[in-house]
Amino acid sequence: MEQAKLTINDVEDALINLKQVTLEVTDVCNLRCKYCGYGDLYFGYDKRQDKYLSFDKVKTLIDWLVYIWKFFKTVSYMPTTTIGFYGGEPLMNIDLIKQTVEYVENLKINRNFLFAMTTNAVLLDKYMDYIAEKKFNTLISLDGNSEGQSYRVNHSGRNSFDTVYRNVKLLQQEHPEYFAEHVNFNAVLHNRNSVESTYSFIKNEFGKTPTMSELNNSNIRSDKIEEFNRTYRNKSESLYQSENYEKLAEDIFIGEPQTENLLLFLHQYSGNTFRDYNDLFIDKNELRYRPTGTCTPFGKKIFLTVNGKIIQCERIDHNFAVGNVENGKVNLDFDYIVNRFNAYLDKLSKQCKVCYRKKSCTQCMYYIPDIDNNKPVCHGFMNKTDFENYKSYCMSHLAKKPYLYKKLMTEILVE
Amino acid sequence: MNKKLTIYSDTFIWIKKPKGLIYNSQNGHYLLFQPTSEIESICKYLNNFDNLYSIIFDDETLNSETQKFMQNIEERHLGILTNVEANIVSLPPLLNILNAVEKLKADKSRSESENILKYFSALTVYTGGKCANTNYYKQTFYPCNSNEVLTSETIINFLDNIQSQYLNSINIVFSDILNYSDAQVLIDYLESLQIPTTIYVHYTEIMINNRFLDKLRNNNLTVKIICEIDKDLQNILLFCKNESYHYNFLIKNEEEYNILEEMIENLQIKKYTVIPVFDNNLQFFEEHVFVNESDILATKLSKREIFAHQALNTNFWGALTVLPDGKVYSNLHNESVGTINDSIYDLILNEFHNNYSWRLIRNQKPCCDCIYQWLCPSPSNYEFVIGRMNLCNYYNMQK
Ligand code: SF4
Ligand code: SF4
Ligand code: SF4
Numbered sequence: 001m002e003q004a005k006l007t008i009n010d011v012e013d014a015l016i017n018l019k020q021v022t023l024e025v026t027d028v029c030n031l032r033c034k035y036c037g038y039g040d041l042y043f044g045y046d047k048r049q050d051k052y053l054s055f056d057k058v059k060t061l062i063d064w065l066v067y068i069w070k071f072f073k074t075v076s077y078m079p080t081t082t083i084g085f086y087g088g089e090p091l092m093n094i095d096l097i098k099q100t101v102e103y104v105e106n107l108k109i110n111r112n113f114l115f116a117m118t119t120n121a122v123l124l125d126k127y128m129d130y131i132a133e134k135k136f137n138t139l140i141s142l143d144g145n146s147e148g149q150s151y152r153v154n155h156s157g158r159n160s161f162d163t164v165y166r167n168v169k170l171l172q173q174e175h176p177e178y179f180a181e182h183v184n185f186n187a188v189l190h191n192r193n194s195v196e197s198t199y200s201f202i203k204n205e206f207g208k209t210p211t212m213s214e215l216n217n218s219n220i221r222s223d224k225i226e227e228f229n230r231t232y233r234n235k236s237e238s239l240y241q242s243e244n245y246e247k248l249a250e251d252i253f254i255g256e257p258q259t260e261n262l263l264l265f266l267h268q269y270s271g272n273t274f275r276d277y278n279d280l281f282i283d284k285n286e287l288r289y290r291p292t293g294t295c296t297p298f299g300k301k302i303f304l305t306v307n308g309k310i311i312q313c314e315r316i317d318h319n320f321a322v323g324n325v326e327n328g329k330v331n332l333d334f335d336y337i338v339n340r341f342n343a344y345l346d347k348l349s350k351q352c353k354v355c356y357r358k359k360s361c362t363q364c365m366y367y368i369p370d371i372d373n374n375k376p377v378c379h380g381f382m383n384k385t386d387f388e389n390y391k392s393y394c395m396s397h398l399a400k401k402p403y404l405y406k407k408l409m410t411e412i413l414v415e
Numbered sequence: 416m417n418k419k420l421t422i423y424s425d426t427f428i429w430i431k432k433p434k435g436l437i438y439n440s441q442n443g444h445y446l447l448f449q450p451t452s453e454i455e456s457i458c459k460y461l462n463n464f465d466n467l468y469s470i471i472f473d474d475e476t477l478n479s480e481t482q483k484f485m486q487n488i489e490e491r492h493l494g495i496l497t498n499v500e501a502n503i504v505s506l507p508p509l510l511n512i513l514n515a516v517e518k519l520k521a522d523k524s525r526s527e528s529e530n531i532l533k534y535f536s537a538l539t540v541y542t543g544g545k546c547a548n549t550n551y552y553k554q555t556f557y558p559c560n561s562n563e564v565l566t567s568e569t570i571i572n573f574l575d576n577i578q579s580q581y582l583n584s585i586n587i588v589f590s591d592i593l594n595y596s597d598a599q600v601l602i603d604y605l606e607s608l609q610i611p612t613t614i615y616v617h618y619t620e621i622m623i624n625n626r627f628l629d630k631l632r633n634n635n636l637t638v639k640i641i642c643e644i645d646k647d648l649q650n651i652l653l654f655c656k657n658e659s660y661h662y663n664f665l666i667k668n669e670e671e672y673n674i675l676e677e678m679i680e681n682l683q684i685k686k687y688t689v690i691p692v693f694d695n696n697l698q699f700f701e702e703h704v705f706v707n708e709s710d711i712l713a714t715k716l717s718k719r720e721i722f723a724h725q726a727l728n729t730n731f732w733g734a735l736t737v738l739p740d741g742k743v744y745s746n747l748h749n750e751s752v753g754t755i756n757d758s759i760y761d762l763i764l765n766e767f768h769n770n771y772s773w774r775l776i777r778n779q780k781p782c783c784d785c786i787y788q789w790l791c792p793s794p795s796n797y798e799f800v801i802g803r804m805n806l807c808n809y810y811n812m813q814k
Contacts, residue, residue: 075530077760271718273512274510274511277727280727402466405467409509410509
């Protein structure tokens with residue numbers, strides 16, 4: 001298998017068919033969660049300065065995108081683009097959200113727009129009618145019951161559980177249909193909750209299966225490593241420790257890490273999964289692959305920070321910004337984007353070439369700790385033995401639950 | 416003694432009584448068998464995905480035929496017999512197209528019109544004009560006789576509106592290039608597109624247009640001359656033979672084939688394709704075009720190729736054809752999917768909704784009752800002109 005590089009065409013294509021615009025509408029937050037990615041455990045983000053994104057910047061970016069969307073043929077008939085609002089706590093800048101929604105809704109363009117937001121729900125009672133009316137896909141951050149939520153505190157250090165719980169219940173009562181269709185939960189795992197407790201709380205109270213994430217383990221400040229380790233909890237471990245593992249694993253289905261791995265394995269290695277019809281004409285062994293599992297810039301989304309920086313997603317260090325919106329102009333130099341991306345790939349290409357995981361790599365290169373150094377090392381690297389182990393890890397899971405094969409292959413809808 | 420049989424991952428098990436076939440797509444090995452009720456129930460068990468292609472059985476309780484069947488499977492490298500504890504997990508072939516139309520329909524957050532532009536990859540335009548009146552154009556590239564003519568301006572407009580980077584092949588079939596105005600304008604435009612393009616011209620027209628056609632030699636333009644075997648052909652080719660042309664020879668019977676062979680030899684023609692055309696010559700087709708069992712089993716198909724036959728039509732996939740009246744077809748034997756004034760998305764979506772051809776598979780009688788259903792090539796234009804869905808001597812095969 002030969003390696004491929006990113007091309008300008010890839011980037012243009014991604015923008016023409018852009019799926020998501022994520023706007024960091026403010027860096028202000030009404031909570032001060034102990035483990036927040038913008039908090040004192042981490043480095044690598046722009047300093048929080050109580051800023052609010054201006055509508056000017058949003059409009060500049062959207063107008064620029066609209067120009068591209070009108071000019072070039074999209075691959076879908078009526079493409080859908082989600083406008084995502086991100087913070088800080090996005091509801092702290094509801095005015096901008098409303099302005100943006102109105103602006104986008106009045107664009108005369110052949111495109112569907114959806115709106116989405118991740119919120120801590122503290123202000124939900126105030127704005128829920130609007131959010132429900134616009135059918136926002138809302139992801140509520142809630143770490144479970146009162147104990148689980150206890151790292152999510154307000155500025156005076158008080159647990160936000162009561163407020164959040166009350167607001168979410170209110171939303172559920174006032175807008176039951178909207179709640180059923182468009183509201184989901186995400187919980188962060190740590191040493192005060194567990195997969196089991198969080199799952200059962202959210203399931204029982206709100207009838208939803210939460211997604212669960214671990215604490216981000218990159219860019220931890222060196223003086224905070226101990227605190228981090230104390231707080232961190234691994235999802236698989238937490239799951240295996242639960243009393244009703246089997247039942248829980250079945251309920252959360254692909255939320256179970258081994259099942260999730262199996263799904264990925266079946267997609268990449270069974271020879272039975274194809275992305276689309278055209279792939280049935282392509283011999284995958286002859287296909288070139290791009291090293292690492294990093295997405296194409298803007299292949300998933302474009303992220304505009306509160307300071308006007310443009311980044312390929314909100315989950316990576318702000319140093320990886322590729323352009324900005326400034327003085328009514330979008331500054332994105334495609335050559336620069338491509339060259340910089342490829343330069344990173346070059347640093348890793350040797351390792352990837354001999355890595356057994358290259359066909360199913362999910363490693364984002366921006367998460368490789370010393371990627372800016374000359375010789376970054378990827379810790380996801382797999383030699384033959386590692387890969388065989390990985391394979392038998394997946395296969396033994398399947399042998400225990402053979403029914404997963406058909407279920408994963410036919411019932412899971414992924415892009 | 417208890418044993419375990421595990422079928423290899425790339426192996427297919429098909430039963431269509433009175434026959435059964437186990438086919439290993441990795442090496443082309445196969446086993447043809449008669450499914451007795453015991454064998455049939457074993458195959459059914461294996462084909463249940465939840466059993467992951469393994470079955471545990473007691474050797475001594477099986478009848479001798481079944482025992483032989485089990486041994487054959489192992490001897491022909493279609494599966495492996497082990498003790499019961501052996502830790503082998505096999506994944507039966509189970510096609511999963513992540514963005515298949517049915518899946519898009521099932522997902523409320525998505526739409527079936529997602530990513531459809533990339534499926535349209537080949538365009539054929541019949542300019543129309545006066546020429547011999549046959550329906551051969553419904554079988555292969557051949558001039559279409561019509562009163563209407565698609566002007567170069569119309570064709571250029573249509574292509575301009577398509578503007579798709581996924582279009583990677585264009586065919587223009589001229590009916591009467593001599594009287595086609597602005598051929599040069601069209602050719603210049605096609606060159607500028609940088610998409611591989613083929614110009615089709617009937618051999619009776621090359622005498623006069625030889626110099627014009629000769630000039631078309633170019634990186635992304637190919638000239639193909641459609642030839643029928645008659646008394647003039649050899650003379651014309653003798654006169655106008657050109658190394659850069661490709662020749663499509665249409666033949667209807669053995670006699671023509673023999674003449675052709677000799678001519679190719681005489682004239683030292685290098686680039687050519689022989690294309691049988693159906694014209695009340697069923698016997699010729701039965702003898703020379705229809706597949707028989709040994710042809711099918713001799714063609715090694717990969718798992719991916721078999722999956723392709725199960726999901727789509729490998730002949731028609733991605734192709735649209737414009738006739739001189741401006742109607743657009745995905746299959747000339749069916750209704751049109753629209754006209755050149757419709758958006759390309761609508762044309763593609765119409766094909767997806769009606770499935771006239773792109774996903775036309777061998778799921779009709781008699782193919783759906785035949786063990787070669789997915790090994791046989793996808794249905795082609797011949798099936799439509801001949802008026803039957805199988806291009807084989809099916810009933811002979813059932814013995
Ligand atoms: S984390 Fe990396 S791979 Fe994932 S969306 Fe962001 S840039 Fe892409
Ligand atoms: S895991 Fe690391 S080394 Fe292996 S392919 Fe991915 S990025 Fe390359
Ligand atoms: S054409 Fe149909 S009936 Fe004939 S061998 Fe093929 S699948 Fe069987």
